[in-house]
Amino acid sequence: MQLYRAHLLVCGGTGCVSSGSKKIQDAIVDELAKQKLDQEIKVVETGCHGFCEMGPIVIVYPEGTFYCQVQANDIPEIISEHLIKGRIVQRLLFKAPVTEEQVPSYKDIAFYKKQHRIALRNCGHIDPEYIQEYIAKNGYEGLAKALTTLTPEQVIEEMKKSGLRGRGGGGFSTGLKWQFASKSPGPKKYIICNADEGDPGAFMDRSVLEGDPHSVLEGMLIAAYAIGADEGYIYVRAEYPLAIKRLKVAIAQAEEMGLLGDNILGTGFSCRIQIKEGAGAFVCGEETALMASIEGSRGMPNPRPPFPAVKGLWEKPSNINNVETYANVPIILLDGADKYASLGTENSKGTKVFALTGKLRNTGLAEVPMGISLREIIFDIGGGIMDDKKFKAVQIGGPSGGCIPEQHLDTPVDYDSLIALGAMMGSGGLVVMDETSCMVDVARFFLNFTQKESCGKCTPCREGTKRMLEILEKICDGKGVPEDITTLQTLGAVIKKTALCGLGQTAPNPVLATLRYFRDEYDAHINDKKCPAGVCTALLEYKIIAESCKGCGACARVCPADAITGEKKQPYVIDISKCIKCGSCIEKCKFNAIVKG
Incomplete structure (x- = not known):
């Protein structure tokens, strides 16, 4: 060597x-x-x-x-x-x-x-395309322990004892989920990894697959042994070419070393795993839609029950967890459930990976113990707000989550606390906004995303989110009326109760959360026809401050609408009727003489 x-x-x-x-x-x-x-x-x-x-x-x-x-x-x-x-x-x-x-x-x-890395333990430290480096970090020892010293029932009990909950958004007990699949009768069962990461700004699963693919394979194999599955699928979106490449290398290496395939480690347990590339539909993050896509059908959700643990892929009992969930499994088996359960809060054990994006100094991936406060994540790990601007809100849980304002920054990050605030853990997207963000526009952005990603199968999601989006667009265009607030709240409540799948049931969350914490911004848009953050173009008005204007004419020369006139060395003026609100004048002015509001 x-x-x-x-x-x-x-x-x-x-x-x-x-x-x-x-x-x-x-x-x-x-x-x-x-x-x-x-x-x-x-x-x-x-x-x-x-x-x-x-x-x-x-x-x-x-x-x-x-x-x-x-x-x-x-x-x-x-x-x-x-x-x-x-x-x-x-x-x-x-x-x-x-x-x-x-x-x-x-x-x-x-x-x-302040990070505590479990799912990300090897990312950035090993060569993901060299299985020997993973093995040198105690890789596949958790699998060996399960196959040689534990029964499937004991593995499930260990997972239940650890308190690990699904990291894909639902937060259901991983051990219980495995137990349901294990107890379902039938000679054929499937193990599935949901790597269809579709939240805007989220890249947790992609990074684990790129940096430590064997941890996911090992976690899936342990789960397969626990429920009695002999075949598995990793459903990963095709937009992740590097993750797919490294997964293929990892699968080939594991098969060559007898860690995947037939008679693994000579124990008689066999399991094969293959990759299914998804086309990038956000709804395929929902487990029944994901399974339909694997089967070759259009990715659309089905009513539950029956749940996948009873009737899943090709109508056989199946277990689905996401990438981060499986990446935690080998460590739990290797170090013991008690050690894992010692991290976190009473009902939210272990760690969680977040993708930190938005107006932060330090963007990237952070894995933190459950129970840490949002303030610690944003200001200690994230380094605070860029350009020393004021913090306004954090959208947590992706398009399905909600905006949390400054007064709740000391809230512990766990499943129950976030739901109480009108947000959710989700898969781990965390978008920070400063004082320049318009919360009505933020709600419109996220609802526009989920509305476009709706599969259209159920009326509440297909039609309800469309109506909500139309109202938000009307408000941002300065055409809102006071009754719109009640309509948004009513529509949101109905959609949450009646939509078929998790996409529709959580789609109203960003709107309802911003209405809850930033009602004053909605009122300003509707009653005063003003956007306090100066974001909604239709509500903006550009003005030149006469005392600050030097009469250089730079603004007039770049105005594409010829809306600015004046004499040299005299204050210029903007004709509001001609102004198209493009912002070129503000960018060109060297004296900060032009304001919008």
């Missing part, structure tokens, strides 16, 4: 790849060869390390020096200074927000300090 004095870990997740990490990796290989260090230093392409805002990322081991926003032309300096002379390249280190303090080791960066 080749021994190396150092490893250079290059992030190979989708985010860093799109920022040029492949060129960086090539530059490292070339420079190491040039310096005759290729037999001393190993280059490892990893999955996503989570800190996407700082990509491309290169980490030097064993010391763990964290270089961020690296470019290919930085590589000769890293190798000559750090790897040859032993001097850290200071300019490429992470700088803490506000203080600008340089942090050499990733373990000391605030973004990572």
Whole structure:
């Protein structure tokens, strides 16, 4: 076995790849060869390390020096200074927000300090296309323990004891779900992984599949053993080509080593897993629609009961969990349910992965213990709001979730607390908004997404969300009337109670939550015909402040509607009847003399 004095870990997740990490990796290989260090230093392409805002990322081991926003032309300096002379390249280190303090080791960066990684334990640390690295991190030991020392019933009891709940949005007990499938009679059962991640801004499952695919395979195999399944499917959207590629490599490697397929580890247990690429329909995140898609039918939900545990894929008992849920399973089996259950709150055990997006300084993936507050996630891990603006709200749970305002930032993040606030855990999307966000427009954005993704099978979702969207568009266009508020609330309540599947039942959540916490913004749109955040174009009015205008004429020269007139060195004016509210004048003015409101 080749021994190396150092490893250079290059992030190979989708985010860093799109920022040029492949060129960086090539530059490292070339420079190491040039310096005759290729037999001393190993280059490892990893999955996503989570800190996407700082990509491309290169980490030097064993010391763990964290270089961020690296470019290919930085590589000769890293190798000559750090790897040859032993001097850290200071300019490429992470700088803490506000203080600008340089942090050499990733373990000391605030973004990572409050995280507790279980599902993401290997992401960014191993080569996902090299099974030996996963095995070196105790990979497949949980499966071996289950197959050689535990009965299927004991595995299920361990999962129930751990308190693991489904991380795909529903939050149902994983152990109970497995138990139902296990007790369903029949010689043929299926194990299914839901990797159809469709929430805007969400990339938790994609990162796990790209960075640690074997953890998902191992979790599925343990579940298959527990319920008595011998065949499985990973339903992953085709827009995830890198995840699919690494899954295929992982499946082939596991089969070659006898960890997947027939007579696994010589125990007599057999299970085969294959990939089904989805076409990107959001509704296929619902389990009955997902199974219909695997079968070759249009992805549309069916009424329940019967539940998949009784009558699922091809009418056989089936169990469906999402990527993050399965990634937790091997650790629970290996370390014991008690250790896992020691994390989190009474009814929400373990950790949760969130995709931090929006107006945050630090965007990326964060895995935190259940029970941590939203304030800690947003300000300690996320680094606070960009450009020192004021926090306004956080949309949690994706299009199916709800907006939570500042007064509830200290709420513990768990399933029950979020539902009480009118939001939900969902799969883990977390979008932060500042004072420049219009909450009516935010509600319109999310409802527009879910309305377009509706399969149209049931009337409440097909027609109800369309009517709600029309009302929101009318309000944003300055044509709203006071009665619209009551209509939105009534429609939302009816759709939640009568829609066929989870997509329709949760579609009104962003509207109902913004009405609950930001009613004043709706009133301003309807009664005053004003958008307080200055977002809704139809309600904006551009004005030139005479005292600030220098009469340079720059605004008039860029106005496409010839709505701005004036004399040089005299204040200019905007003809509101001609103004198309494009904002070109504001962008061009150097004196901040133009305002909108």
